[in-house]
Amino acid sequence: MGAVRERLPEGRYGRSADARADRQLRIAAVVLGSLLLAGLGWFGWHYVVGSKISAEVIRFAVVSDSEVQVHLEIRKDAATKGVCTLRSRSEDGAEVGRKDVAVDESADRVDKVYTIRTTARATTAELIGCTAR
Structure with missing residues (x-):
């Protein structure tokens, strides 16, 4: 037989702790x-509404041990100017190249290929981010 737990009468002693x-x-x-x-919600709204310039890497190509070409598509308001930062990494994950790209065109969509000079052979190229000026 198990232990029997004694119950207190309902409502007699008030709510239990x-x-x-x-x-x-x-x-x-x-x-x-x-x-x-x-x-x-606030951070999400601020990120979407506050972002006046955005971009994405369409493709990249490692041209040599010291150069990577990045095809970048930038979307923005026509009057907005800004800077996008690109980075290239080696196989071990070390940063071997970085480039800040000025976005001064008056178009709302910029589609260009940029070259990043590297200090060693790169295996990837990525967009760190874009900021409006």
Whole structure:
């Protein structure tokens, strides 16, 4: 036979401490969850609306031990000017080249090939980001 747990009569002694703690924990979880969701929404909205210039690497080619060509497509407002930063890495992940590309064209879409000079043979090229001026 197992141990029998004695139950207190309902309503006679008020709410138990466990029930009160559970209720407080639920309220705290709802408040913190709401704050987290609101924060994520604000950051997402700020990222999408605040981004006046964006770009993506279409393709890249390692031309030699000291050069990588990157085909970059940039989307922006026609009046916006900015800078995009490209980086090239070697096989072990070390950065071997970096280039800041000025985006001064008055078009809303810029499609160009840029050359990154490297200090060693690169295996990849990536876009770090773009910022509007």
